[in-house]
Amino acid sequence: MKRLLIAGVLVSSLFIVSCSNNDTAKNETEDPKEAAKELNEDKFDSTNVKADADFAVKMADAGMFEVEMGKLALQNASSPKVKEYAQMMIDEHTKANNELMEAARTKNITLPAGLSDKCQKKFGELSKKKGKDFDKEYMSAMIDDHEEVLDVLNKQAENGNDADLKAWAQSKVGGIKQHLETAKTTKDMIK
Numbered sequence: 001m002k003r004l005l006i007a008g009v010l011v012s013s014l015f016i017v018s019c020s021n022n023d024t025a026k027n028e029t030e031d032p033k034e035a036a037k038e039l040n041e042d043k044f045d046s047t048n049v050k051a052d053a054d055f056a057v058k059m060a061d062a063g064m065f066e067v068e069m070g071k072l073a074l075q076n077a078s079s080p081k082v083k084e085y086a087q088m089m090i091d092e093h094t095k096a097n098n099e100l101m102e103a104a105r106t107k108n109i110t111l112p113a114g115l116s117d118k119c120q121k122k123f124g125e126l127s128k129k130k131g132k133d134f135d136k137e138y139m140s141a142m143i144d145d146h147e148e149v150l151d152v153l154n155k156q157a158e159n160g161n162d163a164d165l166k167a168w169a170q171s172k173v174g175g176i177k178q179h180l181e182t183a184k185t186t187k188d189m190i191k
Helices: 002-029 032-043 047-076 080-106 117-127 131-159 163-189
Strands: none
Touching: 032 047, 032 117, 047 080, 047 117, 047 131, 047 163, 080 131, 080 163, 117 131, 131 163
């Protein structure tokens, strides 16, 4: 009887460890943006809070992407104007990312630990280019990304439920508009 009980405990232990390892492996390969969204959904019951948390996750992913792309541009770009733009992206988005991280921390919102699969794919594609080809593709990506970010920021600035995140979004709209206009001007210069 003792042997049967011990065997049962061992089998149960192995099953629990196996399940734990499978969950860990799944989380390590999961899109960081999606993982953060899932953690926030588990934490927040209110749809309003979920919408604000989703906004923070989107902005964190976009901000990290801008910084990483800027670093890549410093290495792969040939145009001094593109490199100047890239440095501006690194500086200003790093500052905005830090502000967002602090706001998220105080609200218990989980932000992604790395770039989303979508951003990693864009980064990977662009990392294969150099010189003028890189310059054109990078500036096109910056235009597309800043248009998308501007849309998300405007929606949060108008309809956000959390006063702090709404104010943060409002404070960033002007800078993102400037980034977008500078990206368009810079792209026109490198034709």
